[in-house]
Amino acid sequence: MINSIVRRSAVSLAIGSLLLAGAGANAAGNADGAVKIGVMGDMSGVYSTGFSGKGAVAAVQMAVDDFGGEVLGKPVKVISADHQNKADIASAKSREWIDREHVDVIMDLTNSAVGLAVQQLASNKGVITINTGAATSGLTNEACTPYGIHYGYDTHALPVGTATAIVKNGGKKWFFITADYAFGQALESNTSDVVKKLGGSVVGSVRAPLNTNDFSSYLLQAQGSGAQVIGLANAGTDTINAVKQANEFGIVAGGQQLAGMLVLLSDIKSLGLDTAAGLQFTSGWYWDGDDASRKWTKKYLANGGTTPTFPHAALYSATTAYLNAVKAAGTDESDAVRKAIGNKPIDDFFAKGGQIRDDGLLEHDMYLLKAKKADESESTWDLVTLERTIPGDQAYPSLADSTCELTQ
Structure with missing residues (x-):
């Protein structure tokens, strides 16, 4: 100390x-x-x-x-x-x-x-x-x-909650659909580290351009990869479009699980609880x-x-x-x-x-949230349940592990 x-x-x-x-x-x-x-x-x-x-x-x-x-x-x-x-x-x-x-x-x-x-x-x-x-x-x-x-x-804190929960629940083989720029690449890398540390594996990944409307080719690659979990290392309307199209292709119904690595409450609202129910994600704050x-x-x-x-x-x-x-x-x-x-x-x-x-x-502190079923929601923004609070010193790496030159 x-x-x-x-x-x-x-x-x-x-x-x-x-x-x-x-x-x-x-x-x-x-x-x-x-x-x-x-x-x-x-x-x-x-x-x-x-x-x-x-x-x-x-x-x-x-x-x-x-x-x-x-x-x-x-x-x-x-x-x-x-x-x-x-x-x-x-x-x-x-x-x-x-x-x-x-x-x-x-x-x-x-x-x-x-x-x-x-x-x-x-x-x-x-x-x-x-x-x-x-x-x-x-x-x-x-x-x-x-x-x-x-x-x-940051991209380190996000997978600590989501990936940990999914891997510990049996989702050990992952495939990533990743936004093709610094954010997506960092999120895939940080999530992969968590998955592997917990005994899981990454069987493949594919990069998708920002603001992609058609995720069909990427989803088909993920579907054929044999992965149990498809990690969406993207955000915003890219995540919304990927989840919607995955449901249209019957990917979730076929037994594979989607993991939204950066999901907001507004995304759950856009998807609707009929589509989003059960989706787990990590957030920096929860309004309720x-x-x-x-x-x-x-x-x-x-x-x-x-x-x-x-x-x-x-x-x-x-x-x-x-x-x-x-x-x-x-x-x-x-x-x-x-x-x-x-x-x-x-x-x-x-x-x-x-x-x-x-x-x-x-x-x-960060928070692991889970989308409710449609019949469980009681108001406009009552869309998720709080599953777990992740203390800050667990969500983020220690200062000693930082590669920032100011801390050396």
Whole structure:
């Protein structure tokens, strides 16, 4: 325990030194005392419903309003943009935001390729990013930066709940249908590690382009693989389309099991419980988990919120945490704010006893959920049951296992 404390103190000092070195005579980021938050998300594409879109902007704006609408004596402004799931568009817009709009923090960043690109660009300019939509664990490992924060979940935490439950229930032979970019590849890799560690095996995989409408060829390969479990290492409408078409092909009826590795409550609603019943998945938050979450959900849906999914809840929580850090630091200068947000526990309706680690990862509890049968649902969003709470120190790798150079 003493060695752990000593090591953590050393890491904190190293990061503090790095940040101060980067600051030099000039303040990091746009330290003008006026806070501007940029929501860079998928506003019209495959991830626009539950991860990003109008619901994401609504969550950030609600957090700002609940904070009082101002910090350091000046109004907080929220702006947004559609990155169209293209890293080059996201990078160009983020550069414009930082250089011309004087944005202090960029949030959301759904799509791992986007998240990785913008995190690096913003860090080079001394600007904080808070990824709530991007999943790849690379954000806090090999691609970590002093100003990058990964808030809500990652591709390591997702399979710890879902794959563990399925393998222990007998589903040991897996085949993956994987989104063909950084997110899908990381999710397949992390899930495979869990499966193999528990004595299972991976008999094959196939890569599918983002925003694919026809999964027939991929599903036929999975069906013929002899796998007991077809792992869907994708998300959003890609997962919805794959599940619907798998049911049309009689794959589940034929004895194979689908495992959605990144499923949102909005996906279950889109699928319908007749199709989704029994589907297990891991989530960073559940709206009906306690009174505080239910209260937040009711207010969010009444204030422009679209879906009570964990990425939207994470955005509200992250915005509040950021503004509290600005207030505590007494400045919007990035080094001071990053230090303040890392030193204070995140303990709210979203993250119980959470803390942002030195590698930028928010470690907090995750939840294994299971879709209900249609006759068990009593209201619009009463779609799942809470099967298990996964403590944060079990859901995420230890800081000692991080490959982030800031922790070495």
